[in-house]
Amino acid sequence: MTETPHIRIQNLNVHVGDQHLLKNINIHIPDKSVTSIIGPSGCGKTTLLKSLNRLLDDIPGIRVSGSVLVDGEDIYAPHTEVTHIRKKMGLLAQRPFPLPMSIYDNVAYGPKIHGIRNKKELHVLVERYLRAVGLWDEVKTRLHGSASALSIGQQQRLCLARGLAVEPEIILGDESTSALDPISTKTIEDLIIQLKENYTIVLVTHILRQARRVSDYIIFVYMGEIIEFGPTEEVLLNPKEKLTQEYVKGFIS
Numbered sequence: 001m002t003e004t005p006h007i008r009i010q011n012l013n014v015h016v017g018d019q020h021l022l023k024n025i026n027i028h029i030p031d032k033s034v035t036s037i038i039g040p041s042g043c044g045k046t047t048l049l050k051s052l053n054r055l056l057d058d059i060p061g062i063r064v065s066g067s068v069l070v071d072g073e074d075i076y077a078p079h080t081e082v083t084h085i086r087k088k089m090g091l092l093a094q095r096p097f098p099l100p101m102s103i104y105d106n107v108a109y110g111p112k113i114h115g116i117r118n119k120k121e122l123h124v125l126v127e128r129y130l131r132a133v134g135l136w137d138e139v140k141t142r143l144h145g146s147a148s149a150l151s152i153g154q155q156q157r158l159c160l161a162r163g164l165a166v167e168p169e170i171i172l173g174d175e176s177t178s179a180l181d182p183i184s185t186k187t188i189e190d191l192i193i194q195l196k197e198n199y200t201i202v203l204v205t206h207i208l209r210q211a212r213r214v215s216d217y218i219i220f221v222y223m224g225e226i227i228e229f230g231p232t233e234e235v236l237l238n239p240k241e242k243l244t245q246e247y248v249k250g251f252i253s
Contacts, residue, residue, distance in 0.1 A: 006170055008068075010069065011026060012065070012068060014044075022048060030200070036205050036211040037203065037205075039222050040253055043222050044221050046175075048204075050174075052068060052202065053172065054085060070085060070088060071088070089168050090168040091173075092160055098159060100148070110162060129165045132161065132195075153180050156188060173202070173204065189210065196216070208248060211236065216231065216232060217229065217235075218231075222243050236248055
């Protein structure tokens, strides 16, 4: 872990109405590695993930206190510009949502928004990021065809390419293989392992086997609290906390 990680969470609490969803979260997320958030359904995994790029903002009645520091900047400070924060983070959702446009335009969309207009430069970027997700050879002859014509596994890789094209520092994944077949799942997992060389990656997964395959670190969340955090093998094979031991043995679901 570096001395100044991209993401530092300090005394984070999240309430909706009288529900206390996240309770006194304090953690530094290691750079250039894969950290998976695990825990039973409804324990706060996705809430924690969404707190990292302020996707909680649209929930009616949400109250957030504490700090989430991204590169030293508190993203919940009063005058923080949210678009600037979100540009640092690519998000891979549970199901792929390609934009209703061509394959090419899906990847070019972000760079265009951020001011790149030169066609040659855009083409270089589109090819670079389609290659980065292993999709270029599959789609290079139909770049101007509809993205919705791709298989669901291809659509998920396209969404990943679209996220990478704005050159984020961090990739967030919310059970991003849950809708995929086993072959597409393996492709996405292999990509995640490759991408950690250049990105800080935080994933939510309910599949412990997947967490073990792709993760360097594990955060175990239960009832809105972090129960245990550490290297993957340590947390999954030799957990210190009784709740973690029960969860990895399948006694808590």
